[in-house]
Amino acid sequence: MPYPTLRVARPTNDLAALLPFYRDGLSFEVIGQFTDHDGFDGLMLGHAQAPYHLEFTRERGHAAGGAPSAEHLLIFYLPEAEAWRAAVDRMRRAGFAPVPAHNPYWDQQGLTFQDPDGYRVVLQQAAWAR
Structure with a gap:
């Protein structure tokens, strides 16, 4: 049975501010976007x-707010050391510095980066074990 495609969607106040973090830092590609669709603008990366992608939306005339806590995470497991180092270097070259993880577990084998809305992404240098 094929697995479904996962879309993770969340609001933002500033699509343009998020784009460099996810496109330039995390190397996501813009796979879709829309303007003024029933009062919403959006960006899919x-x-x-x-089998997954991210969607960010901005509702015109409404404030989205930031991350509810430092534990709202997207975690990308990169088991190969060279691929992990390349991902970290790409984030740094794009102007994003690591931040201390709220949960120290994520600092043991990874680095955490915070997007302009305060949501955090962990680049974990480990294989994901089920």
Whole structure:
């Protein structure tokens, strides 16, 4: 049975501010976007072979707010050390510095980065074990 495609969607106040973090830092590609669809603007970002993508929306005239806590995380497992280092270097070259993880577990084998809305992304140098 094929697995469904996962879309993770969340609001933002500033689509333009998020774009460099996810596109330039995390190397997501813009796979879709829309303007003024029933009062919403949106941006979808993904990777060609990944069964998931991210959607960010801005509702005109409404404030989205930021991350509810430092534990709202997206975690990307990169088991190969070279791929992990390349991902971290790409984030730094794009102007994003690591931040201390709220949960120290994520600092043991990874680095945490915070997007302009305060949501955090962990680049974990480990294989995901089920």
